[in-house]
Amino acid sequence: MASEARLTHLQTLEAESIHILREAAAETQRPVMLYSMGKDSNVLLHLAKKAFFPGALPFPLLHVDTTWKFRDMYAMRDKVAAAHEMIVYRNPDAVAKGVNPFDHGSEAHTNAWKTEGLRRALSENGFDAAIGGARRDEEKSRAKERIFSLRSEHQRWDPKTQRPELWSLYNTRKRAGESFRVFPLSNWTELDVWHYIEAEKIEVVPLYFSAERKVVARSGTWLMADDERMRLEKGEKIETRRVRFRTLGCYPLSGAVESEAANVSDIIREIESSRASERQGRLIDADTPSSMEKKKQEGYF
Amino acid sequence: MAREKTLLRLVACGSVDDGKSTLIGRLLHDLGTIPDDQLEALARDSKNVGTRGGELDYALLVDGLMAEREQGITIDVAYRYFATDTCKFIVADAPGHAQYTRNMVTAASNADVAILLIDARKGMLTQTRRHGFVLSLMGVKQVVLAITKMDLIGYERAAYDKIVADFVAIAGGLDLPRLAAIPVSGVSGDNIASRSAATSWYDGPTLIELLEGAEPRDAFRRDQPLRMAVQSVARPNQDFRGFAGRLSAGSVKPGDTVRVLPSGRTANVARIVTADGELKRAVAGQSVTLTLDAEIDCSRGDVIAAADAPCEIADQFQATIIWMSDTPLYPGRRYALKIGAATANATITDIRHGIDIETFEPTPARQIESNGIAVCNVSLDRAIPFDAFEQNRETGGFILIDPETNETAGAGLIHFALRRSQNVHWQALEIDRDAHAAIKGQRPAILWFTGLSGAGKSTIANMVEKKLHAMGRHTVMLDGDNLRHGLNRDLGFTQADRVENIRRVAEVAKLMADAGLIVLVSFISPFRAEREMARKLAHEGEFFEIFIDAPLAVAEARDVKGLYKKARAGELKNFTGIDSPYEPPEKPEIRIDAAAMSPADAAEKIVAVISAAPR
Numbered sequence: 001m002a003s004e005a006r007l008t009h010l011q012t013l014e015a016e017s018i019h020i021l022r023e024a025a026a027e028t029q030r031p032v033m034l035y036s037m038g039k040d041s042n043v044l045l046h047l048a049k050k051a052f053f054p055g056a057l058p059f060p061l062l063h064v065d066t067t068w069k070f071r072d073m074y075a076m077r078d079k080v081a082a083a084h085e086m087i088v089y090r091n092p093d094a095v096a097k098g099v100n101p102f103d104h105g106s107e108a109h110t111n112a113w114k115t116e117g118l119r120r121a122l123s124e125n126g127f128d129a130a131i132g133g134a135r136r137d138e139e140k141s142r143a144k145e146r147i148f149s150l151r152s153e154h155q156r157w158d159p160k161t162q163r164p165e166l167w168s169l170y171n172t173r174k175r176a177g178e179s180f181r182v183f184p185l186s187n188w189t190e191l192d193v194w195h196y197i198e199a200e201k202i203e204v205v206p207l208y209f210s211a212e213r214k215v216v217a218r219s220g221t222w223l224m225a226d227d228e229r230m231r232l233e234k235g236e237k238i239e240t241r242r243v244r245f246r247t248l249g250c251y252p253l254s255g256a257v258e259s260e261a262a263n264v265s266d267i268i269r270e271i272e273s274s275r276a277s278e279r280q281g282r283l284i285d286a287d288t289p290s291s292m293e294k295k296k297q298e299g300y301f
Numbered sequence: 302m303a304r305e306k307t308l309l310r311l312v313a314c315g316s317v318d319d320g321k322s323t324l325i326g327r328l329l330h331d332l333g334t335i336p337d338d339q340l341e342a343l344a345r346d347s348k349n350v351g352t353r354g355g356e357l358d359y360a361l362l363v364d365g366l367m368a369e370r371e372q373g374i375t376i377d378v379a380y381r382y383f384a385t386d387t388c389k390f391i392v393a394d395a396p397g398h399a400q401y402t403r404n405m406v407t408a409a410s411n412a413d414v415a416i417l418l419i420d421a422r423k424g425m426l427t428q429t430r431r432h433g434f435v436l437s438l439m440g441v442k443q444v445v446l447a448i449t450k451m452d453l454i455g456y457e458r459a460a461y462d463k464i465v466a467d468f469v470a471i472a473g474g475l476d477l478p479r480l481a482a483i484p485v486s487g488v489s490g491d492n493i494a495s496r497s498a499a500t501s502w503y504d505g506p507t508l509i510e511l512l513e514g515a516e517p518r519d520a521f522r523r524d525q526p527l528r529m530a531v532q533s534v535a536r537p538n539q540d541f542r543g544f545a546g547r548l549s550a551g552s553v554k555p556g557d558t559v560r561v562l563p564s565g566r567t568a569n570v571a572r573i574v575t576a577d578g579e580l581k582r583a584v585a586g587q588s589v590t591l592t593l594d595a596e597i598d599c600s601r602g603d604v605i606a607a608a609d610a611p612c613e614i615a616d617q618f619q620a621t622i623i624w625m626s627d628t629p630l631y632p633g634r635r636y637a638l639k640i641g642a643a644t645a646n647a648t649i650t651d652i653r654h655g656i657d658i659e660t661f662e663p664t665p666a667r668q669i670e671s672n673g674i675a676v677c678n679v680s681l682d683r684a685i686p687f688d689a690f691e692q693n694r695e696t697g698g699f700i701l702i703d704p705e706t707n708e709t710a711g712a713g714l715i716h717f718a719l720r721r722s723q724n725v726h727w728q729a730l731e732i733d734r735d736a737h738a739a740i741k742g743q744r745p746a747i748l749w750f751t752g753l754s755g756a757g758k759s760t761i762a763n764m765v766e767k768k769l770h771a772m773g774r775h776t777v778m779l780d781g782d783n784l785r786h787g788l789n790r791d792l793g794f795t796q797a798d799r800v801e802n803i804r805r806v807a808e809v810a811k812l813m814a815d816a817g818l819i820v821l822v823s824f825i826s827p828f829r830a831e832r833e834m835a836r837k838l839a840h841e842g843e844f845f846e847i848f849i850d851a852p853l854a855v856a857e858a859r860d861v862k863g864l865y866k867k868a869r870a871g872e873l874k875n876f877t878g879i880d881s882p883y884e885p886p887e888k889p890e891i892r893i894d895a896a897a898m899s900p901a902d903a904a905e906k907i908v909a910v911i912s913a914a915p916r
Contacts, residue, residue: 009308053576055537
């Protein structure tokens with residue numbers, strides 16, 4: 001991404017993200033980078049490698065597992081874990097109760113594995129900064145999120161106590177028990193991410209690319225029957241469709257869209273012409289009005 | 302859309318109900334960045350909580366948090382994104398409430414360009430003056446004055462012209478060098494993405510075109526001297542030591558001489574390391590890792606700057622402070638000050654005056670309340686490198702952190718150092734021989750007078766020194782006899798002691814030349830080898846061998862000190878010229894024929910030669 005001319009927006013975004021990553025590593029005692037196998041995670045990991053080149057990453061990766069991710073995602077995770085120190089955390093309570101989206105519902109499932117799982121993973125390991133790939137353009141309540149976002153002892157987010165961020169100065173002071181969520185991709189949009197993946201040839205999970213997949217129609221979207229645990233409701237039947245995913249999570253909760261976009265440039269073209277928002281495929285956002293804001297206050301990433 | 306865009310940071314500021322959220326919502330809508338599901342939510346929300354009787358309420362697209370949706374106001378800075386073919390915009394949406402000056406300052410801090418909204422029906426408000434002032438204060442030089450709700454005044458040109466003239470009148474007292482004005486309507490979209498037929502009298506660019514024409518800050522700063530705050534030192538292995546940071550100004554190439562501040566030490570850039578390979582050049586805005594050709598101290602918080610145009614260094618300066626905490630700022634309290642990657646302890650020693658952000662006039666102030674602005678003297682527990690904020694907001698802008706609550710209590714803009722002497726602090730920490738010489742305004746030299754005892758060395762050297770002194774030069778005399786009374790009193794006149802005598806004198810002469818002095822050495826120094834040794838210790842071009850050439854007969858005839866007599870009588874052993882040899886210089890810089898030339902003429906000749914010596 002080096003050039004003599006005026007910096008492009010991707011170069012500027014990259015330089016800003018690298019600056020943030022270096023600040024996070026320098027100013028916190030025990031940082032960790034969240035890794036979810038999604039495209040934003042892979043971009044973030046790519047940026048972190050650049051930020052600390054020629055050295056290794058100065059923090060481990062953390063995958064908060066739900067046991068319900070797509071198989072392709074686990075394959076990607078294992079590949080990344082072979083190259084970097086990675087902690088895989090599964091909330092022991094959720095493991096014991098066998099929490100799953102079918103019996104417990106999407107809200108309880110997400111809460112137990114992701115929200116509570118992340119909270120426990122961070123406090124049990126004593127991490128004081130969790131670096132994540134969330135972007136401000138994803139959802140309305142994230143538009144006001146800080147780059148260094150302070151979380152209380154109970155890892156709650158209070159919009160009223162967030163600190164103003166001027167210039168490139170981040171106030172990283174905190175009391176014992178408090179922690180930060182750090183968002184180096186704050187100023188990136190979905191399109192920026194895809195343009196960067198294209199320019200930097202970053203590997204992403206193949207589920208983003210259109211292919212014939214075994215899916216079932218539910219709640220106005222396509223769910224993929226990724227393994228034998230998938231439960232069909234009455235009247236549902238598995239069919240084969242050319243679909244792809246705009247975002248990835250637990251497979252019973254991630255809706256696919258019908259698409260012919262089979263590579264990165266197809267996807268960019270599709271996003272530029274499409275107007276459907278990225279998070280629409282995430283069933284959890286539609287649970288209750290302003291549900292993301294509530295989840296954030298509770299500690300969801 | 303093109304992949305190569307310029308990134309521009311935009312701050313939108315306006316007063317309550319001037320249609321700011323609507324205008325931003327409109328920008329997002331017209332540039333096709335609002336997805337369908339959000340449009341559906343918008344249509345639904347417009348019916349339920351909209352303020353437009355069920356029509357699309359674009360403001361709902363940007364008023365995000367539950368609390369503010371209920372209150373119908375924007376309570377914090379929100380960031381929005383839209384892109385045109387040539388530019389990606391990051392919009393910092395700053396609220397218009399008077400009590401939220403801090404948010405506006407925050408939103409403006411990174412802006413390349415501002416949109417300042419004025420409701421066409423209301424014209425200039427007190428808040429408009431505040432917004433103009435904050436933009437000027439925060440160094441946002443490119444401002445688009447958007448006169449909104451033109452549809453509600455029937456697109457009347459006279460009203461528009463009056464508002465623009467009113468603003469230009471106050472803008473005279475502000476630093477807003479690149480100002481443009483445009484009539485718009487957020488609700489109907491006039492002049493936003495395309496020119497409106499309703500304002501045929503306006504023949505300027507559209508709002509989008511005006512914004513696209515702005516320059517990013519980094520481009521402005523590229524021509525300034527290099528500045529890079531060191532974020533961390535990369536030491537992945539024994540062989541690599543690099544300094545990681547993002548250039549905030551200037552550019553850098555391998556081979557460039559840089560100065561590490563505050564230590565002031567210099568080195569040359571060896572390599573510009575990135576994961577994409579080594580760069581031939583890095584410019585303002587890029588994050589890189591620099592390696593240097595010398596092992597010098599450099600750690601997080603230091604600034605790597607152009608060697609010939611470094612930052613200032615001070616522990617006291619004057620700054621404008623914008624207060625953000627609900628607890629007022631009182632002089633004497635301690636805060637943590639963060640600037641670049643450095644943190645220091647700071648105390649506000651004096652509030653010079655407050656600033657009324659409506660009249661821009663100074664006001665008396667003993668404390669600063671939340672959202673207040675004041676000019677203060679700030680004192681630190683250590684010296685830090687900085688530039689005036691006016692020149693570089695990355696190296697001139699700081700935040701103050703309350704050490705008890707950890708909140709970001711205020712922001713500051715450095716104007717100038719209060720203790721001017723501290724500006725050369727970086728020299729004080731590593732004053733090299735050039736610095737010593739520079740402060741004396743002269744070039745150091747060693748004038749090495751050699752010749753037989755009684756040849757007139759000391760006489761001539763004294764006269765040379767007087768002449769140099771009269772010229773304002775700083776000199777010191779090392780006289781053979783005098784040194785033997787102190788430094789060299791343990792030495793006799795054996796061959797070995799004579800060599801050691803000269804070695805010590807040569808070393809002392811070198812130290813004094815390093816201190817920037819013109820050193821006059823008056824020593825018989827009979828042996829060529831020792832004089833050569835002294836010459837080698839000296840810097841190139843600074844050693845002048847001055848041979849006071851007097852025949853033995855002439856010197857012996859003078860015999861000022863009666864030494865020849867004693868030597869001839871055998872009372873003095875190893876006396877040069879009698880029972881110890883004198884090896885005359887083969888190529889002295891200056892030869893004085895002591896038999897033919899008076900000491901005064903000799904002195905004049907010597908001063909002339911060394912004054913004319915090439916640098």
